[in-house]
Amino acid sequence: MSRNKLKSEKPDTKKPQNKPDANVLKKDKEAEVKVKELVRDERTHKVLGMICLLLAVCLFTAFTSYLFTWEEDQDKVFRYSFGVLFMNGIDVDNLLGRFGAFISHWFFYQGFGTASYFFCYLFFILGINFIVGRRVFRIWRNVKHILFGLLFISTTLAFIAIHDGFPWGGAVGDSISRWSNGFIGKTGTALALLVVGLSWLVWKFNFEFKLPERKPKPARPVPVPVPEETVPAPPVTGKGKRKNAVKGDAGVMVIPPAETTEEEDMQLVERPAVRPGITYIPPVMNVPEVEEEEELEEELEEEEEEDPGPLLYIEETVEPSTNKRGKRGAPEEVAFEIKGGIGEPEEDIVDDVEMVRDPVHADPYDPMLDLRDYLYPTLDLLDTHNHEKVVQDASELEKNKNQIIDTLKNYDISIQKISATVGPTVTLYEIVPAAGVRISRIKNLEDDIALSLSALGIRIIAPIPGKGTIGIEVPNVKKSIVSLKALLASEKFQQNNMDLPIAIGKKIDNENFIADLAKMPHLLMAGATGQGKSVGINTLLVSLLYKKHPSQLKFVLVDPKKVELSLYKLIEKHFLAKLPGEEDAIITDTKKVIHTLNALCIEMDVRYDLLKEAGTRNIREYNNKFGQRKLNPLKGHRYLPFIVLVIDEFADLIMTAGKEVEMPIARLAQLARAVGIHLIIATQRPSVNIITGTIKANFPARIAFKVSSKIDSRTILDIGGAEQLIGQGDMLVSFNGELVRLQCAFVDTPEVEKVAEYIGDQRGYPEAFMLPEYVDEKELEGKEFNLQDRDPLFEEAARIIVQNQQGSTSLLQRRMKLGYNRAGRLMDQLEAAGIVGGNMGSKARDVLVKTEADLEEILNSF
Ligand SMILES: Nc1ncnc2c1ncn2[C@@H]1O[C@H](COP(=O)(O)OP(=O)(O)OP(=O)(O)O)[C@@H](O)[C@H]1O
Numbered sequence: 001m002s003r004n005k006l007k008s009e010k011p012d013t014k015k016p017q018n019k020p021d022a023n024v025l026k027k028d029k030e031a032e033v034k035v036k037e038l039v040r041d042e043r044t045h046k047v048l049g050m051i052c053l054l055l056a057v058c059l060f061t062a063f064t065s066y067l068f069t070w071e072e073d074q075d076k077v078f079r080y081s082f083g084v085l086f087m088n089g090i091d092v093d094n095l096l097g098r099f100g101a102f103i104s105h106w107f108f109y110q111g112f113g114t115a116s117y118f119f120c121y122l123f124f125i126l127g128i129n130f131i132v133g134r135r136v137f138r139i140w141r142n143v144k145h146i147l148f149g150l151l152f153i154s155t156t157l158a159f160i161a162i163h164d165g166f167p168w169g170g171a172v173g174d175s176i177s178r179w180s181n182g183f184i185g186k187t188g189t190a191l192a193l194l195v196v197g198l199s200w201l202v203w204k205f206n207f208e209f210k211l212p213e214r215k216p217k218p219a220r221p222v223p224v225p226v227p228e229e230t231v232p233a234p235p236v237t238g239k240g241k242r243k244n245a246v247k248g249d250a251g252v253m254v255i256p257p258a259e260t261t262e263e264e265d266m267q268l269v270e271r272p273a274v275r276p277g278i279t280y281i282p283p284v285m286n287v288p289e290v291e292e293e294e295e296l297e298e299e300l301e302e303e304e305e306e307d308p309g310p311l312l313y314i315e316e317t318v319e320p321s322t323n324k325r326g327k328r329g330a331p332e333e334v335a336f337e338i339k340g341g342i343g344e345p346e347e348d349i350v351d352d353v354e355m356v357r358d359p360v361h362a363d364p365y366d367p368m369l370d371l372r373d374y375l376y377p378t379l380d381l382l383d384t385h386n387h388e389k390v391v392q393d394a395s396e397l398e399k400n401k402n403q404i405i406d407t408l409k410n411y412d413i414s415i416q417k418i419s420a421t422v423g424p425t426v427t428l429y430e431i432v433p434a435a436g437v438r439i440s441r442i443k444n445l446e447d448d449i450a451l452s453l454s455a456l457g458i459r460i461i462a463p464i465p466g467k468g469t470i471g472i473e474v475p476n477v478k479k480s481i482v483s484l485k486a487l488l489a490s491e492k493f494q495q496n497n498m499d500l501p502i503a504i505g506k507k508i509d510n511e512n513f514i515a516d517l518a519k520m521p522h523l524l525m526a527g528a529t530g531q532g533k534s535v536g537i538n539t540l541l542v543s544l545l546y547k548k549h550p551s552q553l554k555f556v557l558v559d560p561k562k563v564e565l566s567l568y569k570l571i572e573k574h575f576l577a578k579l580p581g582e583e584d585a586i587i588t589d590t591k592k593v594i595h596t597l598n599a600l601c602i603e604m605d606v607r608y609d610l611l612k613e614a615g616t617r618n619i620r621e622y623n624n625k626f627g628q629r630k631l632n633p634l635k636g637h638r639y640l641p642f643i644v645l646v647i648d649e650f651a652d653l654i655m656t657a658g659k660e661v662e663m664p665i666a667r668l669a670q671l672a673r674a675v676g677i678h679l680i681i682a683t684q685r686p687s688v689n690i691i692t693g694t695i696k697a698n699f700p701a702r703i704a705f706k707v708s709s710k711i712d713s714r715t716i717l718d719i720g721g722a723e724q725l726i727g728q729g730d731m732l733v734s735f736n737g738e739l740v741r742l743q744c745a746f747v748d749t750p751e752v753e754k755v756a757e758y759i760g761d762q763r764g765y766p767e768a769f770m771l772p773e774y775v776d777e778k779e780l781e782g783k784e785f786n787l788q789d790r791d792p793l794f795e796e797a798a799r800i801i802v803q804n805q806q807g808s809t810s811l812l813q814r815r816m817k818l819g820y821n822r823a824g825r826l827m828d829q830l831e832a833a834g835i836v837g838g839n840m841g842s843k844a845r846d847v848l849v850k851t852e853a854d855l856e857e858i859l860n861s862f
Contacts, residue, residue, distance in 0.1 A: 005646055011432075022409055024348050026520075031441055032795075037674075040373050045130045045131070045665065046131055047128045049126075049129070049130030049132075049792055050131065052124070052126040052127030052130060053124065053127035053128075055128060056121075057120075058096060058100075059116075059120045059123065061356070062100035063104050063107065063116060065100055066100070066104030068093075070104070070166065070167075071165075073101040073105070074105060074109070075186050076090050076101065076107040077094055077102055082102075084098050090663070098830030103347065104116075106588035107119065107170070107172055108167050109167045110170065111172060112172050113157055113158065113167050113168045113172075113173050114151045114153070114154075114155040114156040114169075115149060115153040115157070115169070115173070116170065118146045118149050122142070122143070122146055125137035125139070130216070132263050135351040148200065153171075154168075154170050154172050154173025154176070154192070155172075155177050155180070156169070156173075156197070157169040157173055157559075158170070158173030158174045158177040159173075159177040159190070159193060160178070161176065161179075167622070174666055176428060177371075178704070185708050191334040202856045213744065220498075232669065244789035248330055252294075262744070284731050286677070287646065288415065299785050315645075321350065329629065333763060334717075349539060350532050353559070364629070365626060365627050365682065366549060366627070367549075367551045368552075371549070371762075371764070373760075374481070375757045376547075377755045380756055381755050382747065383751055384483050384485055385481045385485075390624075397420055400427070400429065400453065401429065402420055403453050404431070404449070404453065404472060406420065407449050407452040408449070410452070411434060411441070411448070413441065413442060414432050414433070414435050414437070415433050415437075416435075417431070417432040418431050421509050423476075423506065423509065423741075424476075424482050424510065425475060425479040425480070425728075425729075425730055425743045426473045426474065426508055426730070426741065427474050427475075427476055428471050428472070429471070429472045430469045430470070430471055431470045431472065432468070433470060433620075433793060437472060439462045441731045442462050443460065443462040443814075445460075446458075446460045453472075456757075458472060458474060458701075459471075460472055460473075460474065460740055465738070473508070474731075474740060475726045481729075481746050482729075482743045482744070482745050482746060483745065484539055484745040484746060484747040484751075487505070487506070487507070487512050487543070487745045488503055488542075488543060488698060490503075490512050490514075490843065492514050493543070493547075498516035498518065499516055499517075499519075499549070499620065499642065500518045500553070501515075501517075501544070501547050502516075502539075502540045502544060503517060503539065503570070503730070504533065504536075504539065504733065504742060504744065504745065504746040505731065505743050507538075513740065513742050515735065516640070517544075517680070518676070518678060519679055520700070521701075522673070522678055522679040522698065522701065523679070523680045523681070523699065523701050523702070523703065524682075524696070524702045524703070525537070525696070525698055525702070526683050526685075526702075526703070526704050526712070526715075526722075527684070527704060527706060527722075527731075528707050528708045529708075531706040531725075531728070531730075532705050532727065533705055535744060535747065536682075537564070537565075537648060537680065539744060539745045539746070539747050540646075541555065541568065541646065542751075544644065544757075545575065545759065548575075548831060551639070551641060551710065552641050552642060553643075553644065554577040554641050554642070554644070555575050555643075555644050555645075555646060556578075556596060556600065556643060556645040556771070557587065557646050557648075558586075558645070558646065558648065558653070559584070559588055559649070560585070560593075560595070560649045560653060561648060561652075562588045563585055563696070564836075565646070567753055568586065569586055570756040570759070571759045571764075572585040572764075572768045573764030573765050573768060574760070574764040575759070576768045576769065577597055577643060577768060577769040578596075578768045579771050579773070580771070585768045590656045590661075593657070593661060594657055594660050597665060598774040599773070600643070600645060600672075600771065601667055601668060602774060602810070602820055604645070604672045604677055604770040605769055605810055605821050606674035606678075606772065606810050606814065607640060607676070608635065608674075608675055609808075609810050609811075610622065610637060610814075611816075613637075614626075614631050618674045618675075618676075619642070619674065619676035621641050623641060626638070626640075634807060636815070639674070640676055640771065641676070642677075643678070644677075644678050644680060644684075645668070645680070646680045646681075647682065648682050649682065649684065650683040650690065651683045651684055651690045654689070656661070660690060664694060665681070669695065669697050669698030669699060679699075681699070685712075686707060686715045686716040687712070691715055691716065700735070701733075701734070701735045701736075702734045703731055703734075704716045704725075704732045704737075705729070705730070705731050705744075706723070706730060707723055707725070708723065710723050717732060717734050717739065721838075729743055729744035732745075772820045773819035773820040773821045773822075775820060775821045775824055788827055790862075791822070791826050791829060794826065794830075797823075797826045797830060798830055798833070798858075798859065799834060799855065801830060801835065802850075802851070802852055802854075802855045803836070803852065805813045805847050806844050806847065807836040807844045807846060808824075808844040808846030809824055810842075812827065831845070833862075834849075834858070835848060835849060835855070836848060842847075
């Protein structure tokens with residue numbers, strides 16, 4: 001393996017003046033990072049949690065003991081005040097000794113009386129939240145309740161037990177009660193307390209003060225065409241109500257179609273959300289099965305909106321309606337309220353869990369919360385690589401310019417104007433030929449001009465697309481390195497909104513070339529050995545690691561050379577995907593490559609099914625919808641991370657496995673972009689038997705490092721030129737119909753190692769992302785099965801297939817949560833039992849049994 005070491009790394013002798021300052025800054029930043037890490041550290045939270053719980057228990061013990069010992073201890077606390085804490089000779093009866101006696105006296109007598117127990121509760125919930133690591137209790141809401149409780153209960157108790165020696169309401173309750181007695185009298189205070197207490201209960205439980213409805217008299221003969229009572233608004237606040245809305249038919253508010261008058265129709269036009277005669281179904285959680293719903297309720301109960309799991313979803317079934325009386329206010333109110341809830345700051349949400357649980361009020365699902373503490377790698381892990389500003393000798397420029405002019409003159413080509421753009425490794429001389437000079441003439445003289453300029457790597461671009469000029473690229477004598485760090489620090493990289501941003505390199509005009517791999521949508525790289533391919537792959541992978549969260553991206557790494565990508569093993573539990581049961585996430589064995597590629601095809605098919613069911617066209621829309629909880633995880637929906645497949649030495653694979661590798665790659669390349677699977681394929685030998693027509697046709701974005709022949713250049717880019725590159729990361733990128741010369745960004749192996757370690761040291765998922773199981777059809781073929789040895793899930797699978805009239809293995813996988821192997825075996829058994837037809841390749845099998853009754857008959861006959 002080439003260790004990607006800079007060939008000419010020199011110690012930096014000329015340190016700039018301001019260097020020490022930069023170091024100071026760096027250290028400060030590190031210290032800050034450490035403090036932040038400490039504050040975010042799970043263990044710090046757990047320790048804090050335990051301290052809070054200890055405080056809660058101590059206070060509870062001291063308070064409870066105080067109830068029985070206050071008379072004995074009060075004198076001593078009065079007499080010695082703070083001294084009671086420190087004077088050894090004082091005997092107190094409180095279970096927590098002098099501390100207990102003092103603290104309880106302080107809370108009860110000087111504070112809030114019995115309401116002080118709220119403090120135990122406060123420390124308890126803080127402790128639980130810290131220990132569990134998520135907000136089991138909502139602190140702000142509880143603090144509001146506690147404050148109210150402290151004031152209300154202490155005042156009420158002080159008011160009731162005004163003459164009792166025990167400090168029921170403490171000094172606070174006593175003061176408020178006395179002030180109120182003086183202000184509005186005892187009766188006024190009693191009434192005020194009653195009203196406040198009742199108001200709180202009403203606010204909390206939202207009792208209905210409805211007079212019993214008059215039941216329609218069934219015997220009454222006169223037909224009433226329209227019911228008198230208005231349609232109640234779909235419930236959004238009461239818990240029970242919402243539950244009603246969820247459950248089955250009862251939850252779906254169906255308003256019978258009604259005839260409208262012309263006038264009403266006119267109004268309806270103005271309010272397009274409400275049209276006559278259409279059923280209105282409030283946007284509720286549409287859970288298919290009651291058990292599932294109950295499970296969901298429990299989950300939500302635990303979760304609240306603070307930790308949004310994937311279980312909350314919304315089925316988009318809102319349809320407009322009206323009722324006869326024109327009481328469109330009811331449904332509209334709901335819609336209005338729902339909208340109002342979206343985007344409200346969480347802590348400001350009115351104090352009712354139900355509203356929060358209303359699907360539309362729920363927070364969007366954020367996949368990043370799984371690893372919420374994840375820290376993106378920092379730029380200081382990367383090196384600057386004696387990155388100097390691109391400067392070129394004025395004399396070199398002058399010399400080249402004169403030589404170009406002279407050479408062209410020798411061939412009777414005169415020019416109007418010449419200009420130069422100095423890039424990191426190459427300078428572009430742009431020539432405007434004199435009127436009447438044919439461009440093809442210059443093009444034909446390419447080799448002669450190169451010879452005359454006696455420099456390697458001259459590339460003539462005649463004409464430069466979009467300009468009427470001719471370009472001559474001449475390598476610089478002194479080349480500068482483009483460090484990946486500089487690219488990643490650029491605004492273009494930091495601020496972009498791309499799905500999979502990759503920093504590739506710098507153009508000749510020093511503009512950073514940053515592209516979206518998701519748009520490419522796949523990338524083919526070729527280059528002779530030692531020209532910068534491995535560095536190129538690292539550059540791409542590292543730029544993705546700097547921008548993506550582990551929940552958003554997974555790599556499938558194929559490395560037949562076994563050493564190039566091994567560094568990434570460290571991030572297995574964060575960013576890598578692998579086959580179930582495999583030990584190594586980085587695939588080096590050809591057989592396993594075939595399995596992995598086929599597993600990716602299955603993942604692609606499953607994703608397509610999910611997208612179809614969700615009515616979305618691509619992964620972005622799908623994930624958005626899932627994020628808004630509109631897709632039911634119980635139906636197999638899940639957040640889909642992007643998957644980037646990287647194959648480092650494609651030629652090796654094709655040589656050993658041929659079609660078996662080519663077929664799935666071609667399938668993936670053709671279809672996988674919409675479902676977020678993207679391919680980066682690199683090869684040393686870009687010959688036609690390796691980069692076949694099918695592969696080429698599906699890889700519109702291609703990168704060529706220096707190759708050994710013009711033919712190779714044509715194979716990869718469809719045009720010559722790559723053979724004239726100068727190596728060391730000099731590349732041509734063909735993307736969006738344009739051919740651009742770039743200097744690839746450089747990232748050294750130790751830097752990649754540091755980034756991988758930085759990520760690997762953090763908490764990851766329990767294991768790598770699992771790809772679907774793949775079983776070789778050939779291995780299954782010819783295996784007769786005895787119907788007596790049916791899979792225990794056979795009957796369930798048969799019912800699912802017949803109910804859905806769809807003979808698809810992925811349906812079984814999703815519905816029954818099975819691996820591909822088992823679902824495939826089940827399908828074969830169903831075929832043997834005559835329930836489904838034969839395998840039809842990528843299409844679903846025919847379902848031969850049409851009704852469930854027929855199926856039951858078959859099942860009973862076994
Ligand atoms: N972008 C770059 N900027 C500067 N130097 C580079 C760049 N890319 C590569 N190099 C130099 O070229 C050397 C070889 O690069 P690299 O290992 O990527 O080649 P390769 O094509 O992967 O070779 P092989 O196929 O034999 O592994 C590196 O060690 C480095 O010194």
